Amino acid sequence: MLMAHMLPMGFFETIMWPLHWAVSGLLVLAHTIFSPFTGNDTGLTWVLSIVLLTVVIRTLLIPLFVRQIRSTRNMQVIQPKLRELQEKYSHDREKMGMEMQKLYKEEGVNPFASCFPILLQMPIFFALFQVLNGVSRGNPVGTFLIDRPHLIESMQQATIFGAQISETFWPVTDGFGAVQIVAVILIITMTATMFLSQRQLMGKNMPPEAMTGQFAQQQKMMLYLFPLIFAVGGVNFPIGLLIYWTVTNLWSMAQQFYVIRNNPTPNTPAYAAWEERLRAKGHDPKMYKPGQKIPRKPVERFGTAQSGDDATGASDDTQATKETRPKVQRQQPRRQSRSKRRR
Structure with a gap:
């Protein structure tokens, strides 16, 4: 079966076949x-299927996502050192490149690691686009759909809020109808969540010194460029693909919020909020590091007295008791005579 599906395909299709x-x-x-x-042919069934597909893919990408966050944070931390190297070796680009590579190696930073999850997800995105686009055009892609023609017809006819999930915003054939309305709502939601996700990272988890320089300019460019690209290209995405990408962005926002909240970058607003939460719970932020498991009860240092008003009050009461306690002078026993002892 594998060879039967692979032989008639071109080089790109052969690579994308898995x-x-x-x-x-x-x-x-x-x-x-x-x-x-939820029914065999309902739109809700296919929407839930797409959501489950999204959850599975994003779960598999969690290790790469965490690596991306750490790499981005490390790049932010070393930005002052990079600027120093750029100013010091501005006249010698070869020397500057060598020193920057040396700094990356010493700090354990890979400047391209933050792009890996995006690059890895793009083939999956193209695969899903081709699968859903093939369904909408009656040209199934993927072994499991090719072998089940009844599911192709089911997906083509499935609707959500009156719009078929296999249809696209453009071209507009029968006027501005339910497909266009649902597509516009999903495109706006998709681009907004993508923008807010990147904005969340830049606004809460970037130190002030990282907000200037070439790296910061690249981040700002991505902040506005990616949502714009997806907003323009979204008019050609099937409704099902727009659902997939919107759910992906929502997942990324929630996942990123959790990572930033529990493992923030030092000298950032997120780190200051993390310290405030520890103090509110009675913990000393200096005793812990971001990402470390925090016990429910504060850990008291060895040999220290109780903290707070209770300890002060207890010591005051003890001192007052010592001061008000009457002093009793001990009397030495008198020596008795032999006659008194006999009595």
Whole structure:
């Protein structure tokens, strides 16, 4: 079966075949799970199938996402050192490049690591686009959909809020209808969540010294450029693909919020908020590091007295008791005579 599907394909299709196989298999599996509860041919079943596919993909990408956050944070921390090198070796670009590579190696930073999750997700995005686009055009992609023609027809006819999930905003054939309305709402939501996710990272988890320089300019460019690209290209995305990308952005926002809240970069607003939460719970922020598990009860240092008014009050009461206690002078026993002892 593998060779039968691979031989007629071109080079690109051959490379993408494993992803087509996986995406179509996950969609069919999710449809099998939800169809007994929400119906075999309903739009809700296919939407839930796409959501489950998103959750599975994002769960698999969690290690790379955490690595991306750490790499971005490390790049932010070394920005002052990079600017010093750029100013010091501005006349010698070769020497500056060597020193920058040396700094990356010493700090354990990979300047390209922050792009890995995006680059890895793009083939998955293309695979899902081709699978859903193939369904909308009646040209199924993926082994599990090719072998199940009845699911192709089911997905083509499935609707959500009156719009078929296989249709696209453009071209507009029958006027501005339910497809265009749902597509516009999803495009706005998709671009807004993408913008807010990047804005959350720059506004809360970047130190002030990292907000200037070439790296900061690149971050600001990505902040506005990526949402604009997806907003323009979204008019050609099927409704199902817009649902996938919107759910992906929502997942990224929640995941990023959790990482920034519990493992913030030093000298950032998120780090200051993390310290305030520790103090409110009675902990000393100097005793912990971001990402470290914090016990519920504050840990008292060895040999220290109780803190707060209770300790002060207890010591005052003890001192007052010592001062007001009457002093009793001990009397030495008198020596008795032999006659008195006999009595």
